[in-house]
Amino acid sequence: MxxxxxxxxxxxxxxxxxxxxxxxxxGIVIGVGAVIALLAVGQGASATISGSINSIGTNLIFIVPNRSTDITVRRPLTLQDAQAIGDPLNAPSILLTSVLYTVGPVKVSAAGQTVSMSIDGVTSTYADVRNLTMAEGDFISDTQMTGRASVAVLGTTTAENLFGTSSNLIGETVRISGQPFRIIGIQASKGGSGFTNSDDVIYIPFTTAVSRLAQSTDGAPDRVDMIVAQAVSANAVPQASDEIKQIIRSRHNTEVGKDDFTLETQQDILSVTSQITGVLTIFLGGIAAISLLVGGIGIMxxxxxxxxxxxxxxxxxxxxxxxxxxxxxQFLTESATLSVVGGFIGIGLGAGLAYAIGLIANATGNSFTPVVGLNSILLATIFSATIGxxxxxxxxxxxxxxxxxxxxxxx
Amino acid sequence: MDDWVIELEDIRKVYRMGIEEVNALAGLTLRVKRGEVLAIMGPSGSGKSTLMNIIGCLDRPTSGTYHLDGKTVSQLADDALAEIRNKKVGFVFQSFNLLGRSTASANVELPLRYAGVNHGRRERAQKMLRLVGLGERMDHKPMELSGGQQQRVAIARALVNDPAIILADEPTGNLDSRSGAEILDLLLQLNREQGTTLVIVTHDPNVAKHASRVIRLKDGCIEEDHVSDTKPA
Structure with a gap:
């Protein structure tokens, strides 16, 4: 009343x-509008950046043998290590594991063309773990894996090199080290990344690679070059890494501090990006805060x-x-009314501005969606009332x- | 026993102007009976305004005691004084002092709001406006009213909290002689009918001659205190 x-x-x-x-x-309208728009742009930008990092696989952990000469007793990484890590009872933070066993370079020929390249022996989960999608056909199945089937999945570049085309190749035969392999799938192009062309690959079942192509098995038929583990989320990577270390240490009976394996993750990239987006947000927030401050002084x-x-x-x-x-x-009500009404108008303005920025970004070919979050609306409302x-x-x-x-x- | 509504005892008010001290009121003693019509006169600088401010509880005396309607108010704190002004004093100013943004009725309601009255404010305000003859213009804003009508709104506002005294500072000073006379008649009529004590600060002898008692101030003291024998018409 x-x-x-x-x-x-x-x-x-x-x-x-x-x-x-x-x-x-x-003054408040512009200040709040700036806060909303800049926070939206900041959140959109950080979502886009972390999205592209995630597509590389921020939740992946690569386990490779430790090449350091300090390690005297060395056991190879095996398919069984990968299976132990993949067991959710042992490692609840890990979703999937796969292995990579590289053979070669060997001669690969088809349709009169011959190239020399390495062959990747992988398990059926590899496509899921590495986020591979198929342009045609299917990836290696469990049955093909256990049956040591002579099947192959080609990258688009490899297919182009051998056949001059990357379509309609399912059922064709490719000879690897002289042995015939039936093509069951063509991997969709991932684009080149860095020095390696991820489209210039041939995947075959791990079991087939070991039994048919490996020159020598060093007395360890299940030896792999790399285990790839997918953590349940990017945030679970540190926890997953700990679980992996424990499992392999106990399986390999390693001495304390002398691991015969190392882990590689995208955590470094992640922490750098979270730092960058953090600085970006502080920077944008700072600019917005200054304009709100100016608005507040105007009210005063x-x-x-x-x-x-x-x-x-x-x-x-x-x-x-x-x-x-x-x-x-009486006077506080007046100033608070000024700033809260201004704040609401500013939220509308900021949301509109953010939407416009999104449209411009998309029109210029950058896929980028500003996010006007409920928290930034709440923040702006509380902040403007407080300023008033x-x-x-x-x-x-x-x-x-x-x-x-x-x-x-x-x- | 006389029923004193205003009892001022040896009131002094000292202003400091730089290093000099000015005695605006120099030991003034004054008692006003309930129902009296008192006119305070005197040249400027005589302490008229200072006395009015103290009677109206807008200011505190430097020394001396002041009982208003049986309450000692001479050394109350600001907010306590505000409450006394709200409940015991009705002000009528020379320049009306209405809120231009608000309607006549809202203006009259204002003292009730500060008194914390939440229910029936509008009804009470309207009753007062009818009493001063403005029953038809309750929702007009001050700009839409004549000077005389504005002063009627101010009088309604002064009366709405049923105060012990009405303190009018040159109430006819900004009005032409006809509306001035009407306003004065209204005030006197309220005094007769409601028994409201009326204190009018004026330098207009025409106003003063209607009062039942006239005091003249000079140099912060009462120079002359004249009670007329006959009740004014």
Whole structure:
């Protein structure tokens, strides 16, 4: 009752000077609009960046043998190690594992063309772990894996090199080290990344690679070159790494501090990007905060003018029995109303701005979606109300502290 | 036993102007009976305004005691004084001092709001406006009213909290002679009918001659205190 009365009176007083109230509010509108738009752009940017990092595989852990000469006792990584890591009872933070066993380079020929290249022996889970998609056909199946089937999946570049095309090749035969392999799938192009062309590959079942192509098995038929483990999420990578270390240490009976394997993750990249996006957000937030601050000072300025202008009114109200608190609340309500209304308009403006930035970005070919989050809306609302109250306190307490006699005498 | 509504005892008010001290009121003693019409006169600088401010509880005396309607108010804190002004004093100013943004009715409601009255404010305000003859113009804003009508709104506002005294500071000073006379009639009529004590600060002898008692101030003291024998018409 009291509150609504105050609010009505504040609105009444603010609407009597619409232009001034509007201009004062503009400072907050722009400030909040900037906060919303910049936070949206920042969040969109960090989502896009972490999305592209995730496509590399931030949740992947690569386990390779430790090549350091300090290690004297060395056991090879095996398919059984990978299976032990893949067991959710042993390692709950790991979703999937696969192995990579590279043979070669060997001669690969088809349709009269011959190239020399390495052959990757992998398990059926490899496509899922490495996020491979098929342009045609299927990836290696479990049955083909256990049956040591002579099947192959080709990358698009390899297919082009051998056949001059990368389509309609399912069922064709390719000879690897002279042995015929049936093509069951063509991997969709991933594009080149760095020095390696991930489209110039041939995948065959791990078992087939070991039994048919390996020159020597070193007395360890299940030896692999690399185990790839996929953690349940990017955040679970450190936990998953610990689990992997424990499992392999106990399986290999390694001495303390002398692991015969090493782990490689994308954690470094992740931490760098989270640092970059963090700095970006602070930077954008800083700019926005400055404009909000300027808006707040604008409110304070206008409220001071308003208090001076209305000295007589304040004197009259005091003569009629207004206490200090009544006057304080009256002016605080006015400044808070200014900034909260400005804040709401600013949220609309900021959201519109963010949407426009998204449209422009998409039109120029950058896939990028600004995210106006509920938290940034809440933040902006609370922040603008706080600004209104904070910058309203000084003018309001000046008004409240006026002596009625002097205030009434004021011309 | 007389029923004193205002009891001022040896009131002094000292202003400091730089290093000089000015005695605006120099030991003034004054008692006003309930229902009296008191006119305070005197040239400027006589302490008239200072006395009015102290009677109206807008200011505190430097020394001396002041009982208003049986309550000692001379050394109350700001907010306590605000409450006394709200409940015991009705102000009528020379320049009306209405809130231009608000309707007549909202203006009259204002003291009730500060008194914490939440229910029936509008009804009470309207009753007062009818009493001062503005029943038809309750939702007009001050700009849409004549000077005399504005002063009627101010009088309604002064009365709405049923105060012990009405303190009028040159109530006819900004009005033409006809509306001035009407306003004065209204105030006197309220005094007769409601028994409200009326304190009028004026330098207009035409106003003063309607008062039941006239005091003249000079140099912060009462120079002359004249009680007329006949009740003014």
């Amino acid at each position: 009291f509150l609504t009365q105050n609010l009505l009176e504040a609105l009444e007083s603010l609407t009597t000077n619409k232009l001034r109230s509007g201009l004062t509010m503009l 300025n206008i409220m001071l003018v308003s208090v001076t202008e209305r000295t007589r009114e304040i004197g009259l109200r005091k003569a009629l029995g207004a206490r200090r608190r009544d006057i304080l609340i 109250l904070f910058f309203g306190i000084y003018p309001a307490s000046r008004a409240a502290g006026l002596q009625p006699v002097e205030a009434l005498r004021y011309e």
